[in-house]
Amino acid sequence: MNNEEKLKTFLLDKTTSDGSxxxxxxxxxxxxxxxxxxxxxxxxxxxxxxxxxxxxxDGEVIPKNFETINNIVGFLEKKQDAS
Known part of the structure; x- marks a missing residue:
């Protein structure tokens, strides 16, 4: 499962009970x-x-980093590349 799918699954599991x-x-x-x-x-x-x-x-907790699944994945990739 790729990062996008992992995030989508996590978000849907936490926010919806019926998969809507x-x-x-x-x-x-x-x-x-x-x-x-x-x-x-x-x-x-x-x-x-x-x-x-x-x-x-704390300085990374800004809406732009977390608005969409793709933004979150981009944020993750930058963090992992910096490591």
Missing amino acids: MGELGYDENLYTLGILDSLAFIQLIRFLEEEFGVAVG
Whole structure:
């Protein structure tokens, strides 16, 4: 499973109980869809740190990095390349 699919699966598991958002696209805004709220965001950060071995700094917690699945994957790739 690639990073995009891992993130999509995680987000859907945490935010929907019936799979109704199964068609979530990689460029859809996670905030406006209501997928990321404050609790889901904290869970997402923890997931990224545990699953991908990256540390998310306070200065990196900006909407642009987490608006879409593709943005999150780009953020991850930059973090992993810097390691």
